[in-house]
Amino acid sequence: MRSDGHQRQSNATTRAxxxxxxxxxxxxxxxxxxxxxxxxxxxxxxxxxxxxxxAMRQTLPVALAFGLxxxxxxxxxxxxxxxIHASLKTVGALQWAGAAVFSALSFxxxxxxDRVVHRLIGSPIASGDAQRAGVTAIALSQTVGMxxxxxxxxxxxxxxxxxxLQAMRISVIVSISFLSGLAVVASLVALTVPMTLPWAGWLxxxxxxxxCAFAVLTVFRPRPFxxxxxxxxxxxxxxxxxxxxxxxxxxAALWMVLPEGCDIGIVPxxxxxxxxxxxxxxxxxxxxxxxxxxxxLALLPELGQEPLLAAVLAFRAVYYAVPAILxxxxxxxxxxxxxxxxxxEATASLxxxxxxxxxxxxxxxxxxxxxxxxxxxLRQGRLSLIETAQGQPAAIGAASGQSLIMLSxxxxxxxxHLAFFKELHGLARRCYLxxxxxxxxxxxxxxxxxxxxxxxxxxKEAWLNPQTFTLDGAAKRQLxxxxxxxxxxxxxxxxxxxxxxxxxxERIARNWSEARGGERGFSMGVWHPESLPHSRVFxxxxxxxxxxxxxxxxNQNEQVLDLMRxxxxxxxGTMHALLTQAIECAAQMNCPRLSxxxxxxxxxxxxxxxxxxxxxxxxxxxxxxxxxxFKSAFAPSWETxxxxxxxxxxxxxxxxxxxxxxxxxxxxxxSFRWPWQGKRAPTPLNRRSSPQ
Numbered sequence: 001m002r003s004d005g006h007q008r009q010s011n012a013t014t015r016a017x018x019x020x021x022x023x024x025x026x027x028x029x030x031x032x033x034x035x036x037x038x039x040x041x042x043x044x045x046x047x048x049x050x051x052x053x054x055a056m057r058q059t060l061p062v063a064l065a066f067g068l069x070x071x072x073x074x075x076x077x078x079x080x081x082x083x084i085h086a087s088l089k090t091v092g093a094l095q096w097a098g099a100a101v102f103s104a105l106s107f108x109x110x111x112x113x114d115r116v117v118h119r120l121i122g123s124p125i126a127s128g129d130a131q132r133a134g135v136t137a138i139a140l141s142q143t144v145g146m147x148x149x150x151x152x153x154x155x156x157x158x159x160x161x162x163x164x165l166q167a168m169r170i171s172v173i174v175s176i177s178f179l180s181g182l183a184v185v186a187s188l189v190a191l192t193v194p195m196t197l198p199w200a201g202w203l204x205x206x207x208x209x210x211x212c213a214f215a216v217l218t219v220f221r222p223r224p225f226x227x228x229x230x231x232x233x234x235x236x237x238x239x240x241x242x243x244x245x246x247x248x249x250x251x252a253a254l255w256m257v258l259p260e261g262c263d264i265g266i267v268p269x270x271x272x273x274x275x276x277x278x279x280x281x282x283x284x285x286x287x288x289x290x291x292x293x294x295x296x297l298a299l300l301p302e303l304g305q306e307p308l309l310a311a312v313l314a315f316r317a318v319y320y321a322v323p324a325i326l327x328x329x330x331x332x333x334x335x336x337x338x339x340x341x342x343x344x345e346a347t348a349s350l351x352x353x354x355x356x357x358x359x360x361x362x363x364x365x366x367x368x369x370x371x372x373x374x375x376x377x378l379r380q381g382r383l384s385l386i387e388t389a390q391g392q393p394a395a396i397g398a399a400s401g402q403s404l405i406m407l408s409x410x411x412x413x414x415x416x417h418l419a420f421f422k423e424l425h426g427l428a429r430r431c432y433l434x435x436x437x438x439x440x441x442x443x444x445x446x447x448x449x450x451x452x453x454x455x456x457x458x459x460k461e462a463w464l465n466p467q468t469f470t471l472d473g474a475a476k477r478q479l480x481x482x483x484x485x486x487x488x489x490x491x492x493x494x495x496x497x498x499x500x501x502x503x504x505x506e507r508i509a510r511n512w513s514e515a516r517g518g519e520r521g522f523s524m525g526v527w528h529p530e531s532l533p534h535s536r537v538f539x540x541x542x543x544x545x546x547x548x549x550x551x552x553x554x555n556q557n558e559q560v561l562d563l564m565r566x567x568x569x570x571x572x573g574t575m576h577a578l579l580t581q582a583i584e585c586a587a588q589m590n591c592p593r594l595s596x597x598x599x600x601x602x603x604x605x606x607x608x609x610x611x612x613x614x615x616x617x618x619x620x621x622x623x624x625x626x627x628x629x630f631k632s633a634f635a636p637s638w639e640t641x642x643x644x645x646x647x648x649x650x651x652x653x654x655x656x657x658x659x660x661x662x663x664x665x666x667x668x669x670x671s672f673r674w675p676w677q678g679k680r681a682p683t684p685l686n687r688r689s690s691p692q
Contacts, residue, residue: 083306083307084306084307084309084310084313085310087259087260087261087306087307087310087311088259088310088313088314090259090260090261091257091258091259091310091311091314095256095257095258096256096257096314096318098253098256099253099254099256099257099314099315099318099319100253100318100322102249102250102252102253102256103249103250103253103318103319103322103323105245105249106245106246106247106249106250106253106319107135107138107139107323108135109242109245109246109249110134110135110138110178110242110246111131111132111134111135111138112131112134112238112242113134113174113177113178113239113242114130114131114133114134114137114155114170114174115127115130115131115134116177116235116238116239116242116432117130117170117173117174117177118130118170119430119431119432120173120231120235120431120432121169121170121173122350122431123162124161125159125161125162129158129159129335130159132158132336133154133155133158133159134155134174135327136154136158136327136330136331137150137151137152137154137155137158137171137327138151138174139323139324139326139327140154140324140327140328140331141154142286142287142320142324143286143287143320143321143323143324144286144324145285145286145287147171147175148168148171148172148175149168149171151171151174151175152164152167152168152170152171153167154327154331155167155170155171157331157334157335158330158331158334158335159335160335177231177239178239178243178246179281180211180239180243181239181240181242181243181244182243182247182274182277182278182281183207183211183278184207184208184211184240184243185240185243185244185247185274186204186207186247186274186275186278187203187204187205187207187208188204188208189270189271189274190203190204190271190275191204191205191208193267193268193271194268195271195275195299197275197299200275214230214236215233215236217230218230218231218232218233218236218401218402219233219401219402219653219656220656220660221401221660223664231432232401232402232431232432232433233402234402234432234433234434235432238432247270247273247274247277248270250273250277250319251266251269251270251273251274252266252270253315253318253319254269254273254311254312254315254319255269255270257311257314257315257318258303258307258311259307259310259311261304261307262303262304262307262308262311264300264302264303269300272296272299272300273296275295275299276288276291276292276293276295276296276299277292279291279292279294279295280292280295287316287320292312293309293312296308296312297309347389347423347426347427347430348386348387348388348389348394348420348423348424348426348427349386349387349389349391349427350384350385350386350387350397350398350399350404350427351384351385351386351387352384352385353378353379353381353383353384353385356378356379356380356381356530356531357379357380357381357528357530357531357533357534359378359379362393363378363385363393366393366411366412367411367555368555368556369555369556369557370411370412370555370557371409371410371411371413371557372408372409372441372557372558372560372595373552373553373554373555373557373558373559373560373595374407374408374439374523374553374560374595374597375396375408375411375553375555376531376534376535376553376554376555376560376562377396377407377523377525377553378396379528379531379534380521380525380526380528380531381528382398382521382522382526383396383397383398383407383522384396384397384398384399386406386424386427388420388423389423392412393411394410394411394412394420395407395408395409395410395411395420395424396408396411398522398661399431399433400657400658400660400661401653401656401657401660402433402434402650402653402654402657403428403433403434403435403436403645403650403653403654403657403658404424404427404428404431404433404434404435404436405436405437405438405654405657405658405661406424406435406436406437406438406440407438407439407522407523408438408439408440408523409440409441409443409444410444415443416447416450417444417447418447418450418451421435421437421447421448421451421453422451425451425646434645434646434647434650434653434654435645435646435650436643436644436645436650436651436653436654436655436657436658437453437642437643437644437645438458438523438643438654438658439458439459439461439523439598439641439642439643440641440642440643440644441639441641441642442639442640442642444642444644445642445644448642448644449644451646452646453644453645453646454644454645454646454647454648454650454651455642455643455644456607456611456642456643456644456651457601457640457641457642457643458600458601458641458642458643458655459598459599459600459601459640459641460598460599460601460638460639460640460641461595461596461597461598461638461639461640461641462595462596462597462598462599462631462632462634462636462637462638463558463593463594463595463596463636463637463638463639464583464593464594464596464634464635464636464637465592465593465594466583466584466586466587466591466592466593466594467587467590467591467592469583469587469634471483471580473635475635476633476634476635478633479576479580479633479634479635481573482572482573482576482577482633483573483576483577483580484573485571485572485573486571486572486573486574486576486577487573487577489542489571489572489573490542490543491540491541491542491547491571491573491574491577492540492541492542493538493539493540493577493578493581494538494539494541495536495537495538495539495581495582495585496537496538496539496549498533500532500537501539501546502529502532504545504546505527505529505546505549505565506527506529508546508547508548508549508565508566508567509527509563509565510527511567511568512565512566512567512568513527515568520662520663521661521662521664522658522661522662523658523661523662524662525551525562525563526563527563527565532551535551535552535553535554535562536551536552536554536559536582536585537549537550537551538550538551538552538578538581538582538585539578540566540570540574540577540578542570542571542574546567547566547567547569547570547571547574548564548565548566548567548570548574548575548578549563549565549578550562550563550564550565550575550578550579550582551563552582552594554591557592557593558591558592558593558594558595559582559586559591559593559594559595560594560595560596560597561579561582561594561595561596561597562597564578564579575630576630576633579596579634582594583634596631596634596636597631598641599627599628599631601640608648608649608651608652609652610649610652610653610655610656611643611651611652611655614652614655614656614658614659643655
C-alpha cells in the first residue's frame with residue numbers, strides 16, 4: 001500500500017490489526033480509528049466530508065413530511081378510523097405469517113447488496129458478517145431516517161474492522177446501487193404493466209436508455225469517461241437482480257396483508273408499490289412516510305382509502321417496525337463474538353505491488369526463476385501479483401473492466417496449471433469478473449483447453465538463441481545493411497552501468513512519447529526510471545550525444561526486450577545496433593534465450609467480433625507492421641502466443657479490456673486501483689479471509 005499522507009488516515013484494511021480470540025477474520029480497530037460519534041464527525045471533517053452539514057440537510061425531509069401532513073390534514077380528518085381498525089382486524093394469521101416470510105426474503109436480498117459491495121472493493125470482511133451488517137443497517141435506517149448516515153453508524157458498529165469513513169463509503173455505494181436497480185426495475189414494470197401515469201412510459205424509456213449507456217460505458221470506457229469507475233456488468237446484473245427480488249418480495253408482503261374486500265392481483269399491486277416506493281425515497285422522509293401512502297392511494301383508488309391504509313399499517317408493522325426493533329437490539333449487542341468458521345473455498349488472491357519497483361525478497365526470487373523474464377513488468381507498478389490459495393506467488397495480472405487478466409505464463413513452471421486456473425476462476429467469480437489469460441504459451445494454453453476454455457492465438461513472439469546467433473545468411477541481409485549504416489555514422493554502443501544519463505534518457509523518452517501520442521502500458525514497457533536498476537540498459541551515442549537506448553528484463557532463463565527509445569535525429573540503424581550488442585552480451589552471459597517480445601497476430605477466422613475489434617486497435621496503437629519489420633531483420637524464430645477465457649463472450653471482453661489498458665494514455669507510472677476505491681490505495685483481494 002502507499003504510505004502517503006492520505007493513506008495514513010484511519011484505514012483498518014491497510015494496517016496490520018491485532019487478532020482477537022484467535023480468529024484471524026475478527027480484528028480490533030486500529031487505535032487511530034474513531035469509535036464514538038464525536039470522533040467520527042471529526043474524522044469526517046478531516047476527510048472532506050462535513051457530516052454535521054450533511055445531518056442538517058436531513059431536516060428537509062422531516063419538514064417535507066410535516067408539510068404533507070398539514071396539506072393533507074383535511075383528507076386525514078375525513079378518514080374513518082373505525083373502518084381502518086375494522087379492516088385491520090380482518091387480516092388473518094396466515095396473512096401475517098406470509099407477510100413475514102416475504103419481508104424476510106426482501107431483507108435477505110437487501111443484505112446481499114453489502115456482500116456484493118464488499119467483494120467489489122476487495123474488503124477482507126467475511127461475506128456473512130457483511131450481509132448481517134447490511135441487513136441490520138438497512139432495517140434500522142429505513143425507519144429512523146437519515147439513511148446514509150444512520151446506516152453508516154450501524155455498519156461501523158457491526159464491523160469493527162473498518163473505519164467510519166469506510167462505512168460511510170459502503171453506505172453510499174449501497175444506496176446508489178439500490179436506487180439504480182430500483183429505477184430500472186420500476187421502468188420495466190411501467191412498460192409492461194398498465195399504469196394510470198401518462199408520463200411513466202417516457203420516463204421509463206429514458207431510464208432504460210441511460211442504463212444501457214452505462215452498460216456500454218463499463219465495457220468500452222472511452223477516454224473521456226476513463227475516470228468514471230463503474231462496476232463490472234456481472235455486478236450490475238447482481239444489483240439489478242437483487243433490486244427485483246427485494247422490491248417484489250416487499251410488494252408481495254404488502255399484498256399478503258390486504259384486508260377482506262381488497263381484490264387485486266399481485267402484479268398490479270407490486271407495480272403500484274414500486275412507484276410509491278420511489279416517491280417515498282425521493283421525499284427522503286423516514287420510511288417514505290406520507291409520500292408513499294399518497295402515491296399508493298392515487299394509483300389504487302378502486303381499493304378504498306381505509307382498507308388500503310389498513311394494509312399499509314400492517315405492512316409497516318411487519319416490514320418496518322419489527323425489523324427496526326430487532327436491528328436495534330442487534331446493534332446494541334454489537335458484533336458477534338468470534339467463533340470457529342468453516343474454511344473458505346480455496347481461491348487465488350490479487351495483491352497490488354505497493355513498493356514497486358522494489359519487491360519482497362520472496363517475490364524477487366520467484367521472478368528470477370520464472371519461465372519468462374517478462375514477469376519483470378511487475379516492477380513497473382501497473383500490474384499486481386496473483387497468489388495461490390496457499391499464498392505462493394503464481395502469476396502477474398490485474399483486474400480491469402470485465403476481466404481478471406493474467407499476463408503471460410504462470411511464474412512457476414509446470415506441466416499443468418489446472419489447479420491454479422480453477423483458483424483463478426474462483427477469484428474472478430467472487431469479484432464479478434471473468435478470467436482472461438493473455439499472451440500465454442502453448443503449454444499453458446493446453447491447460448486452459450483441458451478446462452474447456454476457449455483459446456485463440458493472439459500474438460507471435462520473436463526469439464533467438466544468443467549463443468548460436470550470427471549475422472550470416474540471406475535472411476539477415478537487411479540487418480547487415482542497417483549495421484553498416486550505423487557504423488558509418490559513428491554510432492557507439494555501450495552497456496550502461498550504475499551511472500545512467502537519466503536527464504538525457506528522460507528527454508528522449510518524453511520526445512518519443514509526444515511524437516506517438518503518449519506511451520503504451522500494461523503488457524508493454526513504459527518509461528519508469530525507478531525500475532532501471534533492475535533492467536539491462538544499452539546506450540547509443542553519436543558524436544558524444546545520447547541518441548537512443550534499449551532496456552531488457554532479465555532472469556536466469558531468458559532476457560526480453562522491453563523499451564526501445566530512439567531520438568528523433570538518431571542515425572539509421574541505431575536500434576539495430578543496440579539490439580545486436582545486447583544479443584552479443586547475452587551470449588557472453590550464456591543466456592539460452594533472448595526474446596524480441598511479441599507483435600499482434602493477424603486476423604483469425606474464429607475470433608469473436610469484440611476480439612477482432614480489440615486486435616485491430618492494438619495493431620494501430622502498437623504500429624505492429626513496423627515492429628514486425630524490425631524484428632524480422634534478425635531472422636528470429638516465432639512462437640505463437642494465445643489468449644484464453646471460459647467463454648467466447650469473456651474472450652472478446654477480455655481482449656477489449658487488454659486493448660484499453662495498453663492504448664490508454666499514461667501520464668506517469670501509477671499503481672493499480674480497484675474500482676470504487678477512489679483515490680485510496682486498494683485492499684489486497686485475499687478471499688481466504690472471506691469465507692462463504
